[in-house]
Amino acid sequence: MKRFLSELKRREVIKPLLAYLGLAWLLLQVVGLVTGFLNLHPLVGPATLLIFVCGFPIACYLSWHFDFTMDGIKRTPGIDEEFNPRIEPFGPKNWIGLSAIFVISAFIGIQYFESISDQQRASSEGLSTIKTSDSLAVLPFSDQSPEKDQGYLAVGLAEEITSLLGSADGFKVSASRSGQILTERGLTPVDIGKRLEVDTVLTGSVRASGNRIRVRVELLDTENGRTLWSESFLRELKDVFELESEISRAVVNLLQDRYLEAGELKSLSSTESVDAYVMYLKGREAYRKQSTESMKQARKYFEQAIALDPEYAAAYVGLADTIALLSEGAATFGILKSEIASTLAERNLEKAIVREPEIAQIYAVMGLVKYLRKEYEDSFEAFDKALEINPSLAIAYMWKSASFIALQRYDEAIEEQIKARELDPLFITNTYNLGVQLLWQGKVDEAKQVFINLKEDHPDSSFPFQGLADVYFREGKFAASIKELLFAIERSPENTELEYRLNSSLLNLGLVDILKSQTSDPIYDSTMLIFEERFDELFNKMEFELEANPDDYWIAFESGWYHAMFGKKETAIYQISHNYEQLEDFDKYTMPFCSPAIEVAWTDKITENLQRFESTLTKCSKLLQNELSWSFTFYTTARLHALKGDSSQALVFLQKSVDAGWREWWTKYDPLLEGINNDAEYKALIRFIDEDLARQAKEVRQLFEE
Structure with a gap:
């Protein structure tokens, strides 16, 4: 060993090997930098490393037999040759040794390179399963x-x-x-x-x-x-x-324990226009913000994407989705009439489906359009198609849940909403809808907590305030509801649905002067005339509207209802019952009031049309069994008992409705409760409603004066 170490020093093997290692390290750094910068093949780095590693034995062999100096490469003399001027040349034995080392090193290097290449290809192309996960x-x-x-x-x-x-x-x-x-x-x-x-x-x-x-x-x-x-x-x-x-x-x-080849899982959102793609992504960014203002901006971006590429299917879907959500409604963004929104959305979906029929979102939005048109049963086919293509499409589960709610299939609605929440637990609309469903089920405290948590998570969104407004409205706390609506409107000032709900609450409290300062929309004119006791003007207005729309049952019903409370009973009976049979059953028995069927039953009782009277009450009672218990259903039940002449049960359910938050101003004028309006308990309940509304009106007036 001592002689070997002495030979290493004499032959100066260490210096060239250190130089070799230093040069190798430097070149590897350069290769690493250049590979990332120029996007070279990922195997360039490993290949370079293997070349230097496999070349190290060769470098050692050559360093033993040659001196590498500034004057060139010289044959290193052996110990016996050091004092002998004749130095043996690099002969056949040396060449054989060098060749053997080269072949062995190359063989080992190639084997390692193939192994690394296989691993890299398996990783980049996904040819191997590294973890089974679903x-x-x-x-x-x-x-x-x-x-x-x-x-x-x-x-x-x-x-x-x-x-x-x-x-x-x-x-x-x-x-x-x-x-x-x-x-x-x-x-x-x-x-x-x-x-x-x-x-x-x-x-x-x-x-x-x-x-x-x-x-x-x-x-x-x-x-x-x-x-x-x-x-x-x-x-x-x-x-x-x-x-x-x-x-x-x-x-x-x-x-997954399978292999998808190139061409599978193909993106269906592609376009030939880079600019169109950029506009589409900006539209999606605006869409995700979920406010009236951002949805309007998203619509513009999608329209620009289509202008840049009229064949861009995904842009048509995004535009249809946005337009549908800009329709009027409690859970939408209140800009367009529902029929207009659904028609425009449907036209864009037709263009999308012609260009790329396998986009799951097409059918999800199609289901939403059918929901907006109240074609709830038909919407399920579209939602199921969307989920067949993409079982993880959370929005399809959420919208499908809404259709189940509309059909009073509450258990199925909850199941779909749970699926949506599992896939997208922090999406604003998912959480908001969960709160709404809890509220509809009568779980008011749970719903309130959902909206409070939503406010903490999304303080800049209108949805938590809108949800709390719903909770307070359901409890008959109109003043608290108005406060939350003002916060919601502050965050989404262009949402007309929020304005409508605010104005309706103001009107319910009789705050006509404040309402007039808020809006000039003629939709509130009739009720304001009632609060101002200008009944002649009210009936003249309704007579004009009837003459302008002689075939519109709903205008006739509205006029008849005003006459039932404040005008001529004969006129009320005629206008409420005339043309009623032309309505579809769905329109006759709108829940939770079972209206206008229950008002027609009142006219039938007076005119002794007992067959239709009994049939209507039976059907309304049956429909109420499927409704969840809350103030509106309690009140409808009270009206049914009053029409049947069962005063004691009518008073029981009227008390329940008031306890649950019923505070409608027109309760004391309701002609369907005439059978109990002389009862002391009834008068006490009416007095309580009036006093509570007056108290809340005073609170809201102070709020607006501040």
């Missing part, structure tokens, strides 16, 4: 662009990958909205995965420069935070749809 969340990618102005692209890319993965069999894919909310709260990807109850999380970053984007993705195991897969991609922006498909396919292959 649940995943795709988090919004971070914007790494220098100007930080590509957030819409980063979030939109994650949203599109979520949609693609949702269409893959065997996956539960959490909706991207909930992931975005939790990301904005600063939670780590692993914590978000645990919060969303998924096994794996896909996260990443986007860096855009000109028409090129660099995307880095990382797949994490939620249980232990281990990185299962990571990859970087550099693409032209026009190739982003192929990139979305490639990433989605790799994730499926990595997490």
Whole structure:
């Protein structure tokens, strides 16, 4: 050993080997930098490392036999040759030794290179299963662009990958909205995965420069935070749809015991126009904010995307979705008449389905359109089609739940809403709808807590305040409801539905002067004339409207109802019952009031049309059995008992309705309660309603004076 170490020193093997290692380290650093910058093949780095590792034995052999000096390469003399001027040349034996080392090193290097190549291909193409998983969340990618102005692209890319993965069999894919909310709260990807109850999380970053984007993705195991897969991609922006498909396919292959080839999980949201895609992503960004103002902006972006590419199917779907949600309604954004919104949405869906019939969102929005048209049974076919294409489409479950509610199928509605919440637990509308359903079931305290929590999570949204307004309105607390509505309107000033509800509450409290300062909408004129006791003007107004619309039953009914309370009973009977039979049953028995059928039953009792009278009361009673118990259903039950002549039960249910929050100003004028209006208990209840309304009116007046 001493002689060997002496030989190492004499032959100066250490210095060239150190130089070799230093040069290798430097070149590896350069290769690592250049590979990422120029998007070279990912095997360039490993190949370079293997070349240097396998070349090390060769370098050792050559360093033993040659001196590497500034004057050139010289043959190193042996010990016996050091004092002998004749140095043996590098002979056949040396060449054989060198060749043997070279062959062995090359063989080992090639074997390792093939192994690394196989692993890399399996990772990048998803050819191997690294973890069996059936649940995943795709988090919004971070914007790494220098100007930080590509957030819409980063979030939109994650949203599109979520949609693609949702269409893959065997996956539960959490909706991207909930992931975005939790990301904005600063939670780590692993914590978000645990919060969303998924096994794996896909996260990443986007860096855009000109028409090129660099995307880095990382797949994490939620249980232990281990990185299962990571990859970087550099693409032209026009190739982003192929990139979305490639990433989605790799994730499926990595997490499922199967292999999807190139071309499967194809993005259906593609377009040839980069500018159209940018407009589409900006539209999606505005859509996610879920306010009247943002939805109007989203509509403009989608329209611009279509103008840039008239064949862009996804843009037509986005536009249809936005227009449908801009319709009037308690859970929509109150800009367009429902029929107009549904017609416009349907036209855009027709254009989308011609261009790309397999987009799941087409059928989800189609179901929403049918819901807006009150075609509830027909909507299920569309929702089921959407969920067949993408079983993880949370919005389809949510809208399907609304159709079940409309059909009074509350248990099924809750089931669908639970599915929506599992996939998208932090989406504003999901939580809001859950609160609404709890409220409809009479679980007022639970509903109130849902809306309070929603306010903490989304203080800038109108929905939690709108929900609390509903709770207080149901409890007969109009003043508290008005306060919440003012907060809601402050956050969504263009939502006409909120304004309508505020004005209706003001009118219910008899605050006509405040209402006049708020709006000049003629829809409130009739009720204001009643509060001002200008009955001649009221009936003249209704007579004019009847002459202008002689075939409109609802105008006749309204006029008849005013006559029933404040005018001529004979006129009321005629106007309420005339043309009634032309209505469809659905329109006759509108719940929870079973109106106008129950008012027609009142006219039948007076005119002794007993057969229809009995039939109507029987059907209303049956329908009430399917309704949830709350003030409105209690009041309708009281009216039914009063019509039947059962005064004691009428008073029992009238008391229940008041206890549950019934505070309608017109209760004391209701002709259907004439059978009990001389009872002392009835008078006490009316007095309580009047006093409570007066107290609340005073509270609201002070609020507006402040």
